[in-house]
Amino acid sequence: MPDAAYHAEHQPEKPEWYKELAKYEKPDIRRAFIQLCNTLIPLLGLLGMMLYTVTHGYPYWITLGMSVVAAGFLCRTFIFFHDCTHGSFFPSQRANAILGFLLGVLMMTPYGQWRWSHLKHHASFANLDRRGVGDVKLMTVDEYQAASRWQRLVYRWYRHPFVLFGLGSTILFAIIYRFPIRRASARERRSVWLTDGALLAMTAVVGLTVGFRPLLLVLVPVWFILWMVGVWIFYIQHQFEGVYWARQAEWDFFRASLEGSSYYRLPKVLQWFTGNIGLHHVHHLRPRIPNYSLQQAYDATPAVQAVKALTLRSSLKTIRLNLYDERRRQMVSFHALDRCEQIDERGGT
Amino acid sequence: MGTDSPLEESFGKYIWCELCGHVYSAAAWVAADNTCPNCGASIANARPWEEIRQLNPQYPVTPVEGTEYALYS
Numbered sequence: 102m103p104d105a106a107y108h109a110e111h112q113p114e115k116p117e118w119y120k121e122l123a124k125y126e127k128p129d130i131r132r133a134f135i136q137l138c139n140t141l142i143p144l145l146g147l148l149g150m151m152l153y154t155v156t157h158g159y160p161y162w163i164t165l166g167m168s169v170v171a172a173g174f175l176c177r178t179f180i181f182f183h184d185c186t187h188g189s190f191f192p193s194q195r196a197n198a199i200l201g202f203l204l205g206v207l208m209m210t211p212y213g214q215w216r217w218s219h220l221k222h223h224a225s226f227a228n229l230d231r232r233g234v235g236d237v238k239l240m241t242v243d244e245y246q247a248a249s250r251w252q253r254l255v256y257r258w259y260r261h262p263f264v265l266f267g268l269g270s271t272i273l274f275a276i277i278y279r280f281p282i283r284r285a286s287a288r289e290r291r292s293v294w295l296t297d298g299a300l301l302a303m304t305a306v307v308g309l310t311v312g313f314r315p316l317l318l319v320l321v322p323v324w325f326i327l328w329m330v331g332v333w334i335f336y337i338q339h340q341f342e343g344v345y346w347a348r349q350a351e352w353d354f355f356r357a358s359l360e361g362s363s364y365y366r367l368p369k370v371l372q373w374f375t376g377n378i379g380l381h382h383v384h385h386l387r388p389r390i391p392n393y394s395l396q397q398a399y400d401a402t403p404a405v406q407a408v409k410a411l412t413l414r415s416s417l418k419t420i421r422l423n424l425y426d427e428r429r430r431q432m433v434s435f436h437a438l439d440r441c442e443q444i445d446e447r448g449g450t
Numbered sequence: 451m452g453t454d455s456p457l458e459e460s461f462g463k464y465i466w467c468e469l470c471g472h473v474y475s476a477a478a479w480v481a482a483d484n485t486c487p488n489c490g491a492s493i494a495n496a497r498p499w500e501e502i503r504q505l506n507p508q509y510p511v512t513p514v515e516g517t518e519y520a521l522y523s
Binding site (some may be wrong): 197217220224225 | 468469485490491492494495501520521523
């Protein structure tokens with residue numbers, strides 16, 4: 102990812118520890134292969150077992166129970182896909198491109214288009230003047246106050262957890278990703294149509310073999326959980342209490358990485374299923390560190406250990422934070438803003 | 451008007467590498483066996499320089515070969 106390196110290079114003082122982190126950027130084919138085996142084999146096995154349960158009259162709740170675990174494996178698979186977009190999973194870029202495309206089909210996510218928007222995200226994260234690419238929509242307090250009643254309503258609706266993580270994530274992955282984005286290049290468009298074609302072919306082959314109903318009964322809950330967790334993770338990475346956001350003129354790469362990207366410390370099992378992506382501050386500092394080296398990089402670098410961790414419990418509190426207050430440099434809730442506006446209307450302080 | 455290589459036909463005269471951000475001519479990519487001369491990235495990571503210029507209008511029409519340009523400066 103060029104922008105991380107570019108902006109770090111152009112900082113007046115580049116800390117020694119940042120240079121040291123570069124040594125973790127090396128892809129390791131053995132570790133990548135082990136990860137693929139310990140994730141894709143159980144995933145395919147579970148999907149097979151789920152198909153068996155729906156075609157042999159087992160109660161559907163058994164299938165649903167297995168879908169939670171399968172979604173965990175698929176979530177880990179998404180991180181491999183994400184590593185491929187950074188060219189960090191395998192040493193060979195051709196291998197990264199092929200694997201990325203195949204895994205993208207499995208998750209209904211077009212590799213080429215997603216990679217380009219993710220690259221833009223790495224060049225614009227925590228930057229208030231460059232919002233809107235690869236991130237969860239965030240309005241500032243001033244923008245919200247200047248918005249029409251209708252715009253406010255739409256934004257409030259969008260930020261509702263049920264919409265954002267449930268309905269919205271499904272619309273994003275199942276519908277929006279099926280079409281090229283506006284102003285997509287020919288290559289991005291091709292990646293979308295190829296993914297759609299492969300998805301259709303895969304569905305047709307498996308559906309004609311085992312039946313479309315059982316296939317949907319198996320895949321839909323797994324995808325739904327994956328997308329919900331996926332959007333939650335995208336969200337928590339750059340929207341939390343105390344997060345750094347700045348305008349272009351004062352945007353600082355190291356602050357954006359260390360204070361504008363979260364360290365989401367999850368229980369070890371969840372950390373495994375989410376492919377260490379909770380170490381997101383390390384990832385933004387050095388996007389080419391593969392997921393399997395992030396923990397080592399973290400353990401060896403006191404500067405990144407100094408970042409305050411978000412836990413499962415504290416992360417849940419971020420759901421009520423909806424707007425960024427530029428004056429106070431913090432995220433605030435609709436509720437807090439409404440109260441301030443009511444006080445202002447009454448002429449209070 | 452024809453071009454010197456199929457790579458130039460697809461990407462234009464200069465190519466920006468998604469992985470390292472360095473710019474080289476299409477001819478330099480061809481000479482490096484269709485990879486980025488700086489980091490070895492494949493064609494899958496190549497971007498036309500014009501596309502980067504559209505995001506950064508202040509960038510020169512003719513970039514300095516071998517120089518790193520940020521996606522957003």
